[in-house]
Amino acid sequence: MSDRPLRVAVVGSGPAGFYAASALLTADPPAEVDMIERLPTPWGLVRLGVAPDHPKLKDVSRAFERVAHRPGFRFFGNVELGTSITHDDLTQLYDAVIYAVGAQTDNRLGVPGEDLPGSWSATQFVAWYNGHPDFQDLEFDLSGERAVVVGAGNVALDVARMLALTPEELAPTDTTDRAIDAIADSGIREIVLLARRGPAQAAFTTPELKELGELAGADIVVDPADLELDDASAASIVGNTNATRNIEVLREFATREPAGKLRRVVLHFLVAPVAIVGEDAVEGVEIVHNELVAEGERISARATDRRETIPAGVVFRSVGYRGVALPGLPFDQARGTLLNGGGRVLDESGAPIAGVYCAGWIKRGPTGVIGTNKKDATETVQLLLEDAAAGRLPRTSERRDLAQVLAERGGDPVLYADWEEINRIEKAAGEPRGRPRVKLCSWEALLAAARPDPS
Ligand SMILES: Cc1cc2nc3c(=O)[nH]c(=O)nc-3n(C[C@H](O)[C@H](O)[C@H](O)COP(=O)(O)OP(=O)(O)OC[C@H]3O[C@@H](n4cnc5c(N)ncnc54)[C@H](O)[C@@H]3O)c2cc1C
Known part of the structure; x- marks a missing residue:
């Protein structure tokens, strides 16, 4: 087994993704986590599902912000699995992948x-x-x-x-x-x-x-x-x-x-x-x-x-709500989830696919509250760490970096500091009106805020 830290991709930045990242970053020894999110903004349904008149529930994002500031964490927003990057890419780039993409349809x-x-x-x-x-x-x-x-x-x-x-x-x-x-x-x-x-x-x-x-x-x-x-x-x-x-x-x-x-x-x-x-x-x-x-x-x-x-x-x-199949991954049509056993993604024969995991709604279906995803994601990470310790992850000593791969493909990821700029602008717009934020809600406005004009 190599001495370098485990490198894990977490796809999806909702509660399940952040709770999984938290468990990985605080493991002994800590893993490195790249979080991949199709939107320019993190937090999944905490930002875009939970009702706006329930602001206290949205405060859980503060805990996610602390996770994002831990050493070893990187955020890649505006990167969609299935278009910008594929499952095969991720298995080449990382020791393990955790899918936490939620339930995207109804x-x-x-x-x-x-x-x-x-x-x-x-x-x-x-x-x-x-x-x-x-x-x-x-x-x-x-x-x-x-x-x-x-x-x-x-x-x-x-x-x-x-x-x-x-x-x-x-x-x-x-x-x-x-x-x-x-x-x-x-x-x-x-x-x-x-x-x-x-x-x-x-x-x-x-x-x-x-x-x-x-x-x-x-x-x-x-x-x-x-x-x-x-x-x-x-x-x-x-x-x-x-x-x-x-x-x-x-x-x-x-x-x-x-x-x-x-x-x-x-x-x-x-x-x-x-x-x-x-x-x-x-x-x-x-x-x-x-x-x-x-x-x-x-x-x-x-x-x-x-x-x-x-x-x-x-x-x-x-x-x-209902989960959507991900290209290249076995799907349980009846439950609308990835085919999995406790968070280990399984092939059609029921055997675990080495290094591939899931957490949150895409693992157990669209039930439970935000906190339910903590236990759920932590259990998945537990299995991942057990598999790592037992030498069951496909690890190689040389791996390329996601940032480099995206750059070669002309990708335009929104990194965590870029999101913090969006966050700052939204909060500043809300403050004088006594609102937590005024959201930027078009792709153009979000990406423009993430890339302030240097002049
Ligand atoms: C309308 C609504 C209201 C709710 N209200 C409450 C509440 O008041 N209190 C409470 O406790 N719980 C509430 N919940 C439940 C809570 O939001 C969920 O338990 C939780 O968000 C599920 O977490 P998740 O990480 O699995 O999925 P999500 O939060 O959906 O996060 C999934 C993330 O993955 C990203 N993603 C999807 N596909 C891709 C892809 N191909 N590539 C890259 N990224 C991708 C998505 O953009 C998203 O950011 C509510 C849910 C809904 C739908």
């Missing part, structure tokens, strides 16, 4: 009318209001009176809440100016959230649910009839703190008299869309009422023959 509903104008994935809307440079050209028509959000997870709650926030609530956030204006000017008066199963099965967490009842500009509406639990659901929440608290919160919501605020958020359980209807654009959502069926531990929804159409001008589909 699940489909699979109903007619899903692609009508006005039917959007939550992924698109979230990326737009958070300033993702690939999504700024989207035009959301929020002039209709009703928006329907399909889904019962925290992302669906984020979307419903963002649509309901007042200009005063949005003003101190880093939501893009365009999104703040569009939400302030929107004609939406009612936001209906559709949950396929009952309140006991909803995936949202209690603090996020509670927030819906604390909005300055929107009443919360829940039908008490939706909260009558069948025997299986009642039994299923015993010992499940989150579900029990959710039901308590929902029951309290159901007792409320609307205060006559500008908007209403309506939570509707046991209903699923069967079609998104409209001539040339969304005009409504046809729903079916469901009943619950218990099969062992699993409580699933079964359609009844009761249907109705909810008129709506816009629909947001929030039924889960």
Whole structure:
């Protein structure tokens, strides 16, 4: 085994990438880490997914900044795996590669009318209001009176809440100016959230649910009839703190008299869309009422023959993110993850591919909170270090440098100091307006900020 430090490429700079980098840089002996990111900005969904009115959650980026300043760390933004650099390149350049590329697309509903104008994935809307440079050209028509959000997870709650926030609530956030204006000017008066199963099965967490009842500009509406639990659901929440608290919160919501605020958020359980209807654009959502069926531990929804159409001008589909296959790497289509065992990427026969690992959403699927990725990424690094110690990594004494390879190909990486310049400019623009930052949200603006004119 060579005496030089391990050289590891981490692809993706979200929580999983940074937690993996942290575990590598603090290993004994420490490894060297090059982090490769397709965007000019780091932090993945912490910057571009987490709702802007949750600034405390975005503070985790401070921990990532400390990781980035450790000796042995380099950041290569504006470098996309699959275009600027390939998996084969990385296996030539590094002793090991950890893929932490997240889940880059969303699940489909699979109903007619899903692609009508006005039917959007939550992924698109979230990326737009958070300033993702690939999504700024989207035009959301929020002039209709009703928006329907399909889904019962925290992302669906984020979307419903963002649509309901007042200009005063949005003003101190880093939501893009365009999104703040569009939400302030929107004609939406009612936001209906559709949950396929009952309140006991909803995936949202209690603090996020509670927030819906604390909005300055929107009443919360829940039908008490939706909260009558069948025997299986009642039994299923015993010992499940989150579900029990959710039901308590929902029951309290159901007792409320609307205060006559500008908007209403309506939570509707046991209903699923069967079609998104409209001539040339969304005009409504046809729903079916469901009943619950218990099969062992699993409580699933079964359609009844009761249907109705909810008129709506816009629909947001929030039924889960999904990982995308990476060129040259085995993919588990059913789970939407790289084929892996605990973070070791496996070939089709189930054997580990030497030196190739994964962490975060591309390893376990799009579940859990930011912190879940810490344990997940640390476990992956543990396996990598075990493999290194056992001589299972393909190590050679001579390796070329990524910077040199990119330069030869005419690449234009955004290094960590370049990102710090973007960060400084964004924060300076936010400061006088009492905002954490005003995001630069086009590729041109981001790259121009990263390469200040020397004159
Ligand atoms: C809308 C939304 C809201 C959320 N809100 C919360 C919350 O309030 N609290 C909470 O705890 N958790 C929240 N989460 C969950 C949290 O964001 C995730 O657990 C976490 O971001 C997953 O980390 P990751 O590193 O696996 O993926 P990501 O954060 O998605 O990072 C992946 C990174 O890889 C990069 N990448 C992708 N493909 C390539 C490629 N080919 N080449 C190079 N780079 C690439 C991406 O640009 C991205 O930067 C939220 C998630 C979403 C979607």
